[in-house]
Amino acid sequence: MLTYERMSFLVKNNKIFLIFTLFYLYITIALFESTKGNFIPFFMEEFNINNSTISLILSINTVGAIIGSFLAGHLCETKGHKFIYIIGSVISTIAVLIAPFTNNVFSLGLFNFIFGLGRSFIAIGVDSMVPVLSVGFESILMNITHFMYGMGNFAGQSAIGVLLSQGNTWRNIYIYLLIFFVIAIIMSLAIKTPNIHIKSEKTYTKEDFYKNPYVYMLIIALTFGLISETVMHTWFISYMRGTYGLDPAGAAKYASIYFLLFALGRLFGGFVLNKTGNIKGLAMSLAISSAFIIVGLQIKSSGLILIAASGLFVSITFPTMMVIISSVFNQNASYAIGFIVTISNILNVIMFNIVGALNDILGTYRAFHTAPIALICCVIMLILIILKEKKENSIHKLED
Numbered sequence: 282m283l284t285y286e287r288m289s290f291l292v293k294n295n296k297i298f299l300i301f302t303l304f305y306l307y308i309t310i311a312l313f314e315s316t317k318g319n320f321i322p323f324f325m326e327e328f329n330i331n332n333s334t335i336s337l338i339l340s341i342n343t344v345g346a347i348i349g350s351f352l353a354g355h356l357c358e359t360k361g362h363k364f365i366y367i368i369g370s371v372i373s374t375i376a377v378l379i380a381p382f383t384n385n386v387f388s389l390g391l392f393n394f395i396f397g398l399g400r401s402f403i404a405i406g407v408d409s410m411v412p413v414l415s416v417g418f419e420s421i422l423m424n425i426t427h428f429m430y431g432m433g434n435f436a437g438q439s440a441i442g443v444l445l446s447q448g449n450t451w452r453n454i455y456i457y458l459l460i461f462f463v464i465a466i467i468m469s470l471a472i473k474t475p476n477i478h479i480k481s482e483k484t485y486t487k488e489d490f491y492k493n494p495y496v497y498m499l500i501i502a503l504t505f506g507l508i509s510e511t512v513m514h515t516w517f518i519s520y521m522r523g524t525y526g527l528d529p530a531g532a533a534k535y536a537s538i539y540f541l542l543f544a545l546g547r548l549f550g551g552f553v554l555n556k557t558g559n560i561k562g563l564a565m566s567l568a569i570s571s572a573f574i575i576v577g578l579q580i581k582s583s584g585l586i587l588i589a590a591s592g593l594f595v596s597i598t599f600p601t602m603m604v605i606i607s608s609v610f611n612q613n614a615s616y617a618i619g620f621i622v623t624i625s626n627i628l629n630v631i632m633f634n635i636v637g638a639l640n641d642i643l644g645t646y647r648a649f650h651t652a653p654i655a656l657i658c659c660v661i662m663l664i665l666i667i668l669k670e671k672k673e674n675s676i677h678k679l680e681d
Contacts, residue, residue, distance in 0.1 A: 295473045300414060300422070302468045303407045304429045306366065309461045310400040311433025313377065316458075319441045320451045328386055340630065341390045345397025347626045353405035354619010362406050362615075366469040369402030374462040380455040405622065408600075409615040412607040413475060419604045420559055420597075421551035427600040428547035435544065487616075495609050496621065498666050499602070503625040505659035506567070506598040508632050512652040513539065513595065515633075516640065517588070523645035525582045535585050539592040546596030554601060559608070560670075563601045564663040570594035571656035578650065595656065 321335055349369075357365050376396035383389050407426060415422035444454050490496060517539060521532040554562040573591040577584030603618060610617035639648040 295475075296414060299410075299472050299474065302366075302472050303410065303426060305468060306370070306403050306407060306465055307426055307430045308433035308436075309465050310373065310403055311430045312437040312458060312461060313373070313396060313400075315434045315437025316441060316451070316454065319438070319445065323451050324389060328389065330386060334386065338386075338390050338393055342393040342397040343626065343630055345394040346401040347397075347623055347630075349398040349401030350405055350619050350623040350626065352619075353402045354616045354623070357406060357409060357615030357619065358613055362410050362474040363469070363472060365402050365406035366472070366474075367466070369399050369406060370462065370465040370469045372396075372399030372402060374459070374466060375399070377455055377459050377462050381452040383452075405615065405619050408603040409607060409618050410474070412604055412611075412614065418551070418555055419607070420554035420562075420601055423600040423604050424547045424551035424554070424597055428544060431540075431544040431547060435540070490610070490613070490617070490620075494669070495666070496617070498662055498669070499606055499609070500621050500624050500628075502659050502662040502666070503599075503602045503606075503621060504628045504632070505655045505662065506602060507625055507629040508636075509567075509570075509595060509652050509655040509659065510598060511629060511633055512636055512649065512655065513592070516636070516645065516649060519640065520645045520649040521585060523640075524649075525585075535589045538586070538589040541592075542590060543592035543596040546593040547600065550597035550601075554597065559601055559605050560663055560667055563597060563605070564660050564667070566594040566597055567656045567660050567663075571653040571660070574653040574656070578646075578653070598659070 317339070324330065324338075325335060349372075353365055353369070356368075373396055376392045376399060379388065379392040379395065383392060408423070411423045411426055412419040441454060444457075445451075518532045518536050521527045521535060522529075527535075550566070553566075556562075557565065570591040570593075573587045573594070577587035577591070580587075606618050606621055607614040636648060636651050639651065642648075
């Protein structure tokens with residue numbers, strides 16, 4: 282049975298502002314992330330670089346995120362969440378401050394690396410805090426929190442498009458974004474994070490943690506979940522244009538449907554999971570998503586709407602996995618999330634490059650099959666986790 286100290290104090294004085302701050306932090310990092318697609322053509326032209334160099338720079342951003350995830354998981358345990366939010370906001374703001382003064386490929390890679398570092402501090406802090414603030418409805422609040430990221434990305438894409446059409450330079454837009462990040466620092470300084478000690482029958486030392494099979498099962502499940510999302514987000518448009526010759530407007534129509542349903546899935550998915558249970562509900566959702574994509578691939582161009590509709594079900598993967606990890610390792614959730622996300626991101630980067638090569642070797646149609654395959658692998662691992670939990674519960678009942 283879990284007991285929470287000072288919870289009444291939080292509810293009365295700080296909880297609403299804290300949740301609002303977590304939403305704001307996610308929206309802010311989404312605003313920065315939304316610049317990538319819009320600014321890449323300007324970077325390529327101004328710095329005279331090709332797609333390979335841009336891919337390398339984006340990989341540098343991911344390397345920063347991997348390092349940040351690992352460090353944030355450790356520091357959350359020792360320094361507390363408020364420290365993580367402040368450090369993450371400051372590091373991200375430094376990146377945004379450097380961005381307008383970028384004048385070569387090195388500084389372009391530098392601010393991307395720094396931002397990757399900062400945003401991962403914020404993400405680990407938020408993802409490990411939300412379950413503590415929402416006992417009984419963790420999946421609902423976690424998915425709504427990640428919905429805020431989607432809304433920030435959507436708003437950022439729209440606003441940046443308007444600003445560019447009005448003649449603003451990409452450097453000026455980064456200066457505008459700086460205002461949002463300064464506010465993020467102020468809000469991080471103002472919040473009071475809960476001093477909560479969770480008591481549970483399960484306690485894990487670091488040695489126990491690394492020996493725990495759930496760690497590696499969750500790493501595998503999260504890795505395959507990330508791969509499926511990455512394939513959909515990165516190569517859905519390439520699949521449509523390369524396989525069926527759709528023009529940019531036609532491909533964008535289906536991509537827009539996918540991302541709209543992806544956002545709605547995160548907004549409402551948590552309410553469904555609250556009824557079905559997190560692991561069971563996620564497995565069912567991903568099974569439906571994989572079925573939609575497989576059928577969509579088989580019926581060719583007529584199935585594009587089914588593939589787009591899969592976004593409604595695949596959207597809950599990452600936030601729900603964060604809730605599952607927190608529930609399994611509630612004594613040191615921050616460390617567990619940091620470690621599992623770090624390893625999963627490393628594996629995802631490797632697979633990202635492999636899938637990219639498969640697009641060149643096998644073609645966009647065959648390579649796109651990696652999305653449903655990854656989803657099925659994730660479902661299988663979730664089922665194995667469910668079976669392992671049932672077996673352990675049966676053993677405990679026999680012992681009692």
